Amino acid sequence: MIEERNAEQEQKPRLVILISGSGSNMEAIADQVRKGDIDAEIAAVISNRPEVAGLQKAADRDLETQVVDHTQFASRDEFDAALMRMIDQYQPDLVVLAGFMRILTPDFVRRYQGRMLNIHPSLLPKYQGLNTHQRALEAGDAKHGVTVHFVTEELDGGPNAIQAEVPIFDGDDVDSLRSRVQKQEHVIYPIAVKWFVQGRLSTDGKQALLDGTQLPASGVVLGS
Numbered sequence: 001m002i003e004e005r006n007a008e009q010e011q012k013p014r015l016v017i018l019i020s021g022s023g024s025n026m027e028a029i030a031d032q033v034r035k036g037d038i039d040a041e042i043a044a045v046i047s048n049r050p051e052v053a054g055l056q057k058a059a060d061r062d063l064e065t066q067v068v069d070h071t072q073f074a075s076r077d078e079f080d081a082a083l084m085r086m087i088d089q090y091q092p093d094l095v096v097l098a099g100f101m102r103i104l105t106p107d108f109v110r111r112y113q114g115r116m117l118n119i120h121p122s123l124l125p126k127y128q129g130l131n132t133h134q135r136a137l138e139a140g141d142a143k144h145g146v147t148v149h150f151v152t153e154e155l156d157g158g159p160n161a162i163q164a165e166v167p168i169f170d171g172d173d174v175d176s177l178r179s180r181v182q183k184q185e186h187v188i189y190p191i192a193v194k195w196f197v198q199g200r201l202s203t204d205g206k207q208a209l210l211d212g213t214q215l216p217a218s219g220v221v222l223g224s
Contacts, residue, residue: 013040013197016092018083018100019047023054025098025119027191028186030061038190040197043090046083070102078142080108087112094196100188106153114203116151117196119183119189123163123218124149128156133177136168144168144177146185147219148192150203159208160219161201165189188222210222 015033017026026045032038045058055065055194068086071081079102087095099119109116122132124147136144145165152158164184168177195201200211208215 013093014043015094015096015193015197016043016090017045017058017063017089017096019045019052019054019058019098020049020101021052021054021099023052023057023098024182025122025185025189026054026096027061029096029098030058030063030192032190032194034061038194038197040094040193043092044087046086048079048083048100054099056165076105077107080105084108084111094193096189096193103155104151105183109151109153113152114150115196117140117148117161117189117192118151118156118158119146119148119185121146121185122156123147123165124156124160125217133174133181137172137174137177141168144181144194146181146188148188149219150208152205159203159206159215160190160217161195161208161210161215162220162222163218164186164222166182184222210215 019026030042033040033042042063044064044066045066045086046066047055048068050067058065066086068083070079073082093113093115095116123145127135143165145163147160147163150158164187166180166184192201195210202209208219222223
């Protein structure tokens with residue numbers, strides 16, 4: 001049952017974070033909320049998989065957790081409808097996809113359009129979809145990275161808010177490159193969430209805007 005929150009909490013922007021696994025990006029955001037660097041309330045952490053490590057990490061931080069198990073639904077549409085009902089109980093200002101490994105239906109995306117962020121381990125629009133680290137290595141790229149973007153109906157195709165670049169070194173494999181990228185994930189996702197709850201980050205549907213100024217297609221780019 002959702003507990004009543006005091007008036008001070010209600011005045012803060014409300015986040016719902018969706019996870020499917022370890023919850024490392026959820027941790028990074030939650031820690032910045034706890035420190036007061038992100039002036040928001042995490043209303044709930046919701047997983048589509050029961051018993052994942054991220055749920056325990058959230059509970060250890062005294063965050064409310066919920067599970068909407070996708071295996072209990074006959075279709076994506078039914079699962080997304082149930083997930084929307086769960087999310088809407090918390091009246092979030094921002095939905096944060098933090099390693100949420102589900103392809104979302106158009107109805108779901110439209111419901112939270114302009115107030116839903118995702119993180120993807122590539123320098124979008126490069127390498128949409130899966131296996132991004134392997135693809136960057138096979139292509140012989142000199143750099144790789146991670147992107148936070150607004151979610152649209154195009155998979156990994158919404159307006160980019162912020163990217164972090166990392167170099168690819170001789171001798172890198174998927175694990176070493178993934179580790180380097182994940183460190184940057186934990187830097188840029190809290191930044192993007194902070195900008196959004198401050199009212200600085202928005203989208204016109206085609207590009208992201210920071211302080212009312214249209215960002216380049218890459219979004220803000222941070223070096224490694």
